[in-house]
Amino acid sequence: MKTIQEINEKIKKGNVVVLTAEEVIGLVEEKGIKEAAQTVDVVTTATFGPMCSSGIYFNIGHSKPRIKLGGGHATLGGVPCYTGLAAADLFLGANALPDDDPRNSVYPGEFRYGGGHVISDLVSGKDLVLEASGYGTDCYPRKNLKTYINIKDLNEAVLYNIRNCYQNYNVAINTSDKVIYTYMGILRQKLGNANYCSAGALSPLLNDPLYKTIGIGTKILLGGGVGFVSWWGTQHNPCVERTNKGVPKYPAATLALIGDLKNMSGQWLIGTSMVGYGVTLSVGIGIPIPILNEEILEYTAVKDEDILAPVVDYSKDYPQRENRILGLVNYAQLKSGHIEIKGKKVPTSSLSSIRKAREIADVLKGRIKSGEFLLTEAVEKIPSVDSKYRSKPLKERKV
Amino acid sequence: MERIKIVLHFPKQLVDKPIVYRLVKDFNLEFNILKAEVNPNEEGLLILELKGQDQDYKKGIEYLKNEGVRVQPLSQDVSMDRQRCVDCTVCVSLCPTEALEKDPQSGEVKFIKEKCIACGICVKACPYGAMKIEF
Ligand code: SF4
Ligand code: SF4
Numbered sequence: 001m002k003t004i005q006e007i008n009e010k011i012k013k014g015n016v017v018v019l020t021a022e023e024v025i026g027l028v029e030e031k032g033i034k035e036a037a038q039t040v041d042v043v044t045t046a047t048f049g050p051m052c053s054s055g056i057y058f059n060i061g062h063s064k065p066r067i068k069l070g071g072g073h074a075t076l077g078g079v080p081c082y083t084g085l086a087a088a089d090l091f092l093g094a095n096a097l098p099d100d101d102p103r104n105s106v107y108p109g110e111f112r113y114g115g116g117h118v119i120s121d122l123v124s125g126k127d128l129v130l131e132a133s134g135y136g137t138d139c140y141p142r143k144n145l146k147t148y149i150n151i152k153d154l155n156e157a158v159l160y161n162i163r164n165c166y167q168n169y170n171v172a173i174n175t176s177d178k179v180i181y182t183y184m185g186i187l188r189q190k191l192g193n194a195n196y197c198s199a200g201a202l203s204p205l206l207n208d209p210l211y212k213t214i215g216i217g218t219k220i221l222l223g224g225g226v227g228f229v230s231w232w233g234t235q236h237n238p239c240v241e242r243t244n245k246g247v248p249k250y251p252a253a254t255l256a257l258i259g260d261l262k263n264m265s266g267q268w269l270i271g272t273s274m275v276g277y278g279v280t281l282s283v284g285i286g287i288p289i290p291i292l293n294e295e296i297l298e299y300t301a302v303k304d305e306d307i308l309a310p311v312v313d314y315s316k317d318y319p320q321r322e323n324r325i326l327g328l329v330n331y332a333q334l335k336s337g338h339i340e341i342k343g344k345k346v347p348t349s350s351l352s353s354i355r356k357a358r359e360i361a362d363v364l365k366g367r368i369k370s371g372e373f374l375l376t377e378a379v380e381k382i383p384s385v386d387s388k389y390r391s392k393p394l395k396e397r398k399v
Numbered sequence: 400m401e402r403i404k405i406v407l408h409f410p411k412q413l414v415d416k417p418i419v420y421r422l423v424k425d426f427n428l429e430f431n432i433l434k435a436e437v438n439p440n441e442e443g444l445l446i447l448e449l450k451g452q453d454q455d456y457k458k459g460i461e462y463l464k465n466e467g468v469r470v471q472p473l474s475q476d477v478s479m480d481r482q483r484c485v486d487c488t489v490c491v492s493l494c495p496t497e498a499l500e501k502d503p504q505s506g507e508v509k510f511i512k513e514k515c516i517a518c519g520i521c522v523k524a525c526p527y528g529a530m531k532i533e534f
Contacts (some may be wrong), residue, residue, distance in 0.1 A: 048485065048527065110523075185489050186524045188453070193492040270485070272526035282485070282526070337491070337501065347492035351526070355486040355506045 003009045004290050007041045008374045018368050020361040021202045021289075021300055028301040033294050036301075042368055042375065043300040045204040046221075046286040048361035049197055049352025052183070052236060053163035054281045055093040056119055056261055059155040060130065062088055063147075067132065070142035074132035075099075076149070077118040083132075087140055088155075092118060094271075094281035108181040108276025116281035117271030122151050124266030136291070157261040159223055159269070161328065163233035164287055167205030167253040168309055171329060171348075172194045173341060176315035181276020185351060187314055191344050194311065197351040200304045200331030201362060204287040205253050207300045209246040210385060211238075213289050215378025220257065221286030221364045224268040226373075227259025231383040237391035244384075246299070249308045249328060253382065257285065265378075268360065284356060286364035290375050304331035308386050311341055402450050403518050404433065404473035407463065409443030418466055419445065426459035427451055446473060453520070457495040460516065472517035479510040483529035490521035490530060498528040 010016040017040050019027060024043050028036045060069075068087040075081065078098045082091040096115035103109050122128060127148040136143045148181045151157050172184035172195045180187050185195045200206065218229040232255025240250040268284030291297045310325040317324045329339045334348050367373035383389035407494070409418070414437060425432055428451035435445050449456060463470050486508045490499045498514035499521060510530075521530040 049487075108523075112528075185526075186493060188493070188521070192454075195489070195492075270527060273528065274526055275523050280526075337503075349488045349490070349492040351487055351489060353485040353487040358506075 001293050002041065002291065003377050004292070004377050007239035007290050010041055011368055011371055011374055014369075014371060016041045016369060018044060018365045020084065020234070020358070020365055020393045021040070021045045021207050022358070022361070024297070024300050025201065025303055027218065028297070033298050037291060037294040037297040040291045040297060041125045042047065043207065043289045043291060043297075044286060044361045044368070045202060045289060045300075046202050046284070046357040047165060047199045047352060048268070048284040048356035048360060049199075049282055050183075050274070051161060051164045051281045051283045052095055052280045052281055054159065055091055055115070055120070055162040056122070056157060056159050057085075057089060057091045058157040058261075060088050060090065060149060061153070061155055063142060063145055065142045065368075066140045067145050068137055069132050069227075072132060072134035076130050077121060077128040078113070079115050079118045090339055094119060095278055097279060104276060109278075110275060110278065111273045111279045114271070114273075114279030118278045119261075119281055120266050120269055120271040122143060122157070123261055123264050123269050125151060151262060159227070159257070159259050159261045159264060160230075161257045161283065163254045164257050164283060165204055165233070165255040165287075166198070166251055167203070167209070168248050168307065169197045169251050170312040170318075171309050171334065171339070172314045172317045173311055173326065173346065175313050179276075180315055182314050183274055183277045183280075183350065183359070184314060186275060191341055191346050194334075194339055194341070194346045194348045195351055196211045196309060196334045196348060198309065199352055199354055199357040200307055200335065201302055202354070202357050204285065205255070206247060206302060206307055208289055208296070209242070209248065209302075211253060211382050212291065212296060213378065214287060215381045217376055217379035218287065219373070219376040220259075220288075221245040221284075221360060221367070221373075222257055222259035223261070223264030223284060224363070225259055225261075225263030225265070227257050229255050229378070230258040231256040235391045236383065236389065237385050238387060239390055242385070243306065243308065245302065245306060247302060247307055250310055255382070268356075284360045286360040288364060288368060288375055289374070294371075304335060309334070311339075402448050402508070403456065404446065404448050405516065406471040406473050407443075407445040407447065408469035408471070409445065410467055413440045413467055414441060414443045416476070418463065419447070422459050422463065426455045426462065428455055428459055433451065447457065453495050456518070459465050460496075470516070472515065477510075477512070477515050477517050477522070480529045480531065482528050484508060484525075485527055485529075487526070490525055493520050493524050495520070
């Protein structure tokens with residue numbers, strides 16, 4: 001048994017033992033849970049992939065004369081921002097598109113540039129054009145504004161993602177006889193390919209399946225800078241079926257994350273285009289798990305073959321919201337490049353990047369070992385398996 | 400599938416065979432002849448633009464190769480920008496010729512240019528804009 005305070009003392013003294021969630025598997029195999037739990041203090045987990053419910057809020061500072069953006073219109077880099085806040089505050093979501101983007105009118109649309117790309121450009125230090133209009137008031141008389149802005153001149157620029165870090169996800173396939181374009185990528189007809197999106201055994205919430213250490217207030221690596229878990233994410237759904245080791249077999253928990261965009265990097269926040277679907281932001285996240293006891297260590301030793309994911313048909317069941325799956329496969333199979341569905345060998349691709357996730361787990365490990373990154377105690381737990389918390393579908397009512 | 404332009408080199412003994420006829424008939428591909436010539440050594444050169452289903456295209460190309468036709472994409476200008484590629488593998492299962500391959504150890508996605516037939520699907524599919532094609 002260890003406490004987070006004790007682990008932080010070790011971090012400060014420089015004798016903390018940190019392994020990545022992939023490395024810890026080997027150690028547990030070699031030494032067993034008991035001995036490994038005494039040796040290891042922290043396990044780093046990570047993920048890098050498209051996460052649509054991401055966005056930034058920022059304050060541009062007041063112009064002279066003043067303009068009220070709230071209730072007006074604003075675009076950054078040609079992409080519309082949300083103006084339902086006060087005079088100088090804007091929010092930009094990763095999925096936002098320029099008004100004149102052809103979208104899917106030329107099917108499948110290319111979606112070359114949108115909110116995710118603007119966030120990426122902004123964090124990379126590029127100058128971007130802000131164009132805005134307000135309706136004019138006695139205290140905010142100005143009606144139009146067009147200027148370059150740069151992240152270093154903004155008062156605050158904060159990444160605030162209301163749903164990231166999905167604990168497990170669907171494997172997408174297509175049983176129809178035509179190609180489809182989805183947020184899970186291009187899916188070829190007649191089970192031509194299968195796409196998945198999780199780092200598997202390296203993924204944060206699959207290493208802490210019951211949220212015993214990750215909770216509100218947990219300090220994390222977000223987009224290469226420091227961030228925090230601010231809440232559970234939207235569509236959080238912890239009460240799904242699980243393996244006997246507590247690992248959910250379906251998409252389950254999600255996290256809402258926050259962090260200072262100014263300390264992040266374009267290397268870990270990348271605008272992405274999904275043909276026929278839209279734009280989004282790929283986000284790099286690293287979460288440390290303090291090894292407080294043997295139970296927590298055992299969770300982090302989870303292997304790809306122990307994690308199952310549902311195969312879902314995106315040609316009909318997903319769009320029609322049918323709760324049907326074609327079976328479960330594990331991440332070792334998925335990562336091997338092929339899975340078998342209905343007796344057919346189907347090639348697999350991942351939307352999330354294991355190579356980037358490994359880099360993030362290593363960066364976090366390095367920062368902890370160098371004493372730069374201390375661990376935090378969660379201030380509150382997120383709803384877990386005993387919470388009865390469920391993500392509900394929309395109940396439509398006649399208007 | 401986008402339209403694909405390919406260069407076919409027919410050795411002497413194949414010039415008289417109804418190969419293109421079978422390619423079109425058996426594999427359901429639409430074609431346009433952009434250029435056709437028989438050189439003084441009696442070897443044939445044919446530049447075709449093909450359109451059809453990816454699977455059919457792949458099988459058609461296999462058929463040509465089995466017959467002894469040398470197949471070369473007209474555009475050799477597909478390239479991978481390593482700075483942009485995040486090795487996600489989205490392109491790997493879509494490539495009809497296994498020109499994009501994941502290294503099982505490092506997880507790095509490699510582009511094997513010699514195998515590429517410039518079909519363009521990876522260019523469309525790569526979320527990070529890492530694959531480029533120039534005609
Ligand atoms: S889809 Fe793009 S980013 Fe992903 S591996 Fe292929 S080239 Fe790289
Ligand atoms: S263009 Fe891309 S998908 Fe098509 S053959 Fe070449 S590498 Fe493969």
